[in-house]
Amino acid sequence: MAHLGQLGLLLALALAAYGMVAAFAGASPRRAAWLESARLAAFAVLLVVLVVNAAMLIALLTDDFSVRYVAENSSTATPVFFKTLSLWASDDGSLLLWNLVLAGYGAAVAWRFRRDRPAGFPVALGVMFLVQSFYLLLVNGPSRPFATLATAPLDGRGPAPLLQNHPLMAVHPPFLYLGFIGFTVPFAFAIASLVSGSQPDRWVEVIRGWTIAVWTFLTVGLALGALWSYSVLGWGGYWAWDPVENVALLPWLVATAFLHSVMLQRRSGMATLWNVGLVIGAFALTTFGTFLTRGSVLTSIHAFADSSIGPAYLTFLTVVLLGGFGLVVWRLPLLRSPARMDSLLSREAALVGNNVLLLAATGIVLLGTVFPMVAEALFDEQLTVGRPYFESAVTPVFLLLLLLMGVGPLLPWRRGTPGRALQRLRLPAVAAALLMVVLTLAGVRSTGAVVGLGLAALVVVGTGRELVRGVRRDGGARRVLRGSRRYGGLLVHVGLAILAAGVIASSALGQEGEVTLAKGETATFAGHELRYDGLQTDRQPNRTVLTVALTVTGGGGDELRLDPRLNLYPAASEPIASPAIDRGPVWDLYTSVISLQDNGDSATIRVLHTPGVNWLWLGALLMVLGGVLAGWPRRVRRRRDPATADGHVPPVVATGARP
């Protein structure tokens, strides 16, 4: 298997390199055959990389410990399911998956343009191959996933305990990869539009479509990561503002900014330069994030330790930044598009505000994340920039964004009158105000939380009404789909507001504590009675599971059993806790074992009573649905409507939007 894998990687690299040359050469119309062969090379790369991944999978499943990666990340006792996941449990293997996803995107681009070959397509394909070649180069040189051991050990070390503790590990990384790597496609088309010098506006539709898909994947990936953190790690939180989480958030923020400012371009021909810059920026940030997590700069639960490929990433990042933004500068005269602002009370102005705030958030998170690194490298001072810092620095920006989300979509394009805007805002504003009064009377003392929840209500009511009204007016599903962009966007807003409400409620209104209980003893926490009933030990091949049986009696007298666990893995210095959660529409009761004393005669439990956590998952789900809706392809209309023949979508009609 190792030989097959190694050979496959070499072949894939050769194919990708060929594809790159052929695609760039095929940019000339006289060499159409070259372009055709480059397209085929994209499928070939996918096939070969698929085989390579399969080879590693087989090596993992058959316990082929002569492969170093298998010996280090799997063991005979590892269940088959987690053996499969070991494919991306550590740096070398995850680079194989990375290459697979990237090859998938390359093939998707080749497939999408199987009939028409617009002017910039060869360059876009060439850029895809260029990026692919870099990542294939990585696995052929600095990282060697198929390196073998001279003598195969009898058993492997097994995957890191944290990674074999929950099935969510099966979906979180792949979705994150789909999101992260996907930014290559919009980037490739942005570069293509710059190189070919053809009207960048022609590409804006293509770039927008891919970006929505990628944004949706990244949203799923981030949400699953939060869900994993909450359900598995046992500290009761879902976002730690750890540098690796931050670098995953950065491209999401920039892509979100792009998806808004692109509306300016599509409707008013504004912000072309800006949009191309955002697309390149998002890709550069994913590369930067990869460099930070894999280039051995950071240590965290996500980072892959001891990797020596930092310099390679750094070189690539430099090339991306110089090449991408260099092209933007080079094409400045072509891209400069006039900004026209008929009124400050217009959708355009709101979209500018949106971009300002999103980029401010990006800047704050980016600088905060690299600050400790800079402080250490330049001043030899060790400082930490952590959760409290980010929370206080970013919260005002996010609150302003919520406010803008409540107002912006209700403003008309071009020109609004204050009276009209106020009229449409009245109901949501009253709802928000009422909620704020109720919350204050109910004893919520955090001003930030009250304002934040009020703003979330403003968005949910205002946008929700818009959504319901529009759908009711449009009638049938088909016509709703026609307006899917606007409805999708509005749905994302509602979802994000619900998610924001969850974040605000859970971080400001929850209670957390620690109780130590002897067997049979009862303690009271946040209106609940917790009783420690006993300890159960279960020896499994790959671990020992200690289950703490808790009986919880709620305020209403209803009894409930929670079973938080401690898992002992041979490779781990400390037991890994598995929390037990009673999830509810408003309140979650979260229990996690901190320690057991005297052979389990007493147990120390971390307990959290947190509101709104499930709103997070609901909000994220709505956002993803909205993303799918907004990105829904609309071929039918394009054929029927002659106005779109030249590639421009006539604004208001196409979106079915009524300001």
Add this chain to the structure above:
Amino acid sequence: MSAARLAGGRLGLVLAVLALLTAAGALVWGATADRAPTDQERATAIASGLRCPVCTDLSAADSSAPLARQMRTEIRQQVAAGVSDEEIRRGFVEAYGPSVLLTPPADGLGRVAHLLPVLVLAAAAVGGAAVLVSGRRAVRGGGPGTAEPDHRSSTDRTLVDRALADLLKEEP
């Protein structure tokens, strides 16, 4: 729908203003009617601001590592003994250095970290204002926008006007 109608009209406006005023009043009242935090709340707040030294990402309040547990115990003991928040933090900084603080200290290099968000926000505000102002100028007097009329822009304008007309018909 009926709620929307209720909110319409002059009465609605008055109600809306009243509601907003009440909300503002409630907020002010809520913010001023503070009560002293309990010892437990103080201890949790202090622990949330300290890094668990043997973990990489979590605060001392969140980690279940024995060291973090001991940090919580010591914080609780010191809070109970009447030591001030600042002094409790200083004790940990003495053993671990300033990197134990999850928010950098407000002096020396740490001050730069605190200035960064302000600078970013200021830059963003200036940039946004510049775009809006130049956009307004382009509309008012022959700026770049009118200098090179864009065919898309004009179709766009027609379409918007048409849509606006539609809207006016629909919602009197």
Add this chain to the structure above:
Amino acid sequence: MIRGGGRRLAALGGLAVGVALVALLLALGLTTDTKLAASPLSGHPAPAFDLPGLDGAEQSRIRLEDLRGQVVVVNFWASWCTECRVEQPELNATWQRFRDAGVVVLGVDFQDAPGDARQFVATSGASYPMVVDADSSTALDFGLRGVPETFVIDRDGRIVERFVGPVTAATLGDRLEPLLDGGRP
């Protein structure tokens, strides 16, 4: 167009300089070794401790105060830590070499199961005294970030050196010798 071209070149130059700076910074970040951090306690009096022996016997309890006048090497370790197993012989060698010259090597067991720890000592053949920091309070006072970590305390009870990660008998010896010659470093 010429003016535009000049401006473009200037912008390109600015971009190149900016990217070069970013790359340089990141390269610096790559080469910075975060492990070589001096303890903020260096030069300060070592935090006092009074810890029970690993074997649980009352006479093996050790108080740092009682060791005043000797040079003390405090090594934090745990049985689950593989690097600790690697450095164990080095510490033993240091103890054998310097025990008659007024040096005490002291192992402090950190975050460990007592049974595992005792077994570790038995199999590794550590001959110097071992104590247990059951509640990690001593580790906290010393600003411990992980194991192994080794602190050198001079005759006046001040921390003079901290090693993060496994030590060797040679580096430890180099650090101990000047402390023993009577002279202060």
